[in-house]
Amino acid sequence: MLELSKHILDIAENxxxxxxxxxxxxxxxxxxxxxxxxxxxxxxxxxxxDEIERALDPxxxxxxxxxxxxxxxxxxxxAELTGGSFRMDSQEGRGTTVNVTFGHSHIDRQPLGDVGLTxxxxxxxxxxxxxxxxxxxxxxxxxxxxxxxxRELGDVPIExxxxxxxxxxxxDQGMRDLSATE
Amino acid sequence: xAKLTIEDLKKIKEKVHIDTALREGGARVKxxxxxxxxxxxxxxxxxxxxLMNVIAEDGxxxxxxxxxxxxxxxxxxxxxxxxxxxxxxxxxxxxxxxKMRQVFKRHIIKGEIQTPFVLAKGAEIVK
Numbered sequence: 526m527l528e529l530s531k532h533i534l535d536i537a538e539n540x541x542x543x544x545x546x547x548x549x550x551x552x553x554x555x556x557x558x559x560x561x562x563x564x565x566x567x568x569x570x571x572x573x574x575d576e577i578e579r580a581l582d583p584x585x586x587x588x589x590x591x592x593x594x595x596x597x598x599x600x601x602x603x604a605e606l607t608g609g610s611f612r613m614d615s616q617e618g619r620g621t622t623v624n625v626t627f628g629h630s631h632i633d634r635q636p637l638g639d640v641g642l643t644x645x646x647x648x649x650x651x652x653x654x655x656x657x658x659x660x661x662x663x664x665x666x667x668x669x670x671x672x673x674x675x676r677e678l679g680d681v682p683i684e685x686x687x688x689x690x691x692x693x694x695x696x697d698q699g700m701r702d703l704s705a706t707e
Numbered sequence: 708x709a710k711l712t713i714e715d716l717k718k719i720k721e722k723v724h725i726d727t728a729l730r731e732g733g734a735r736v737k738x739x740x741x742x743x744x745x746x747x748x749x750x751x752x753x754x755x756x757x758l759m760n761v762i763a764e765d766g767x768x769x770x771x772x773x774x775x776x777x778x779x780x781x782x783x784x785x786x787x788x789x790x791x792x793x794x795x796x797x798x799x800x801x802x803x804x805x806k807m808r809q810v811f812k813r814h815i816i817k818g819e820i821q822t823p824f825v826l827a828k829g830a831e832i833v834k
Contacts, residue, residue: 649773669711
């Protein structure tokens with residue numbers, strides 16, 4: 526994975542496969558502490574003790590079509606390469622939370638990449654799931670909640686091309702506003 | 708912070724209602740971009756982006772786009788399945804944004820299967 530936003534897409538796909546109704550994605554860039562924290566939290570079916578222990582084993586997967594499962598191990602590696610940390614909490618029947626911290630200025634820290642494209646990809650694949658993206662940086666905050674958008678849209682599907690392009694430009698603008706220096 | 712205004716959404720709502728009124732029936736073609744870890748790492752997200760853009764440019768409204776997980780052929784990712792409703796699904800391998808645009812213009816619009824990119828015909832069977 527070359528971008529953090531691709532990790533976000535990958536891990537959120539796990540949430541969707543766990544049958545969640547809602548995924549909370551939070552990015553906090555703390556420039557003073559020089560950290561970037563990424564948290565992905567879902568209300569899916571969660572994991573039992575055995576699954577939690579084996580989730581970080583690259584040769585463990587719940588799928589039948591192949592024998593490797595690299596999503597979580599790659600995210601953990603990416604975080605640890607930057608002097609960061611990886612934490613995962615899961616409760617059976619309640620959901621799973623993955624929390625990773627990266628060294629913000631570390632040369633091996635992947636760029637955030639195209640968050641808008643990641644969110645749009647998630648919505649196309651699972652229009653019935655609610656996504657909340659929150660990003661904090663420089664004391665400012667950007668937030669996108671698909672529940673708010675859905676409420677306004679009424680009977681128009683959220684995965685409609687026009688809606689998606691609006692969501693994407695909103696995220697792009699939001700990211701620019703967060704990084705603006707003034 | 709968000710610039711998404713209620714007004715923008717209302718405009719879309721009106722426009723979509725007009726479009727839907729003009730078109731009868733559901734999707735004519737279903738396109739699936741495989742989005743497992745393997746697909747994402749090899750560029751499936753960019754393939755999906757190219758597909759969305761070309762659909763928006765062309766203004767077609769009878770193409771349904773969705774994503775799915777890995778089907779076990781990770782070395783041939785990015786994979787895209789094109790199913791013209793009523794015909795056998797076609798799986799394309801080693802896709803990229805350029806190939807995706809070509810498949811859209813030739814296969815999805817004109818119905819010509821792009822044989823050089825084809826991996827297989829038919830649906831996968833998961834044992």
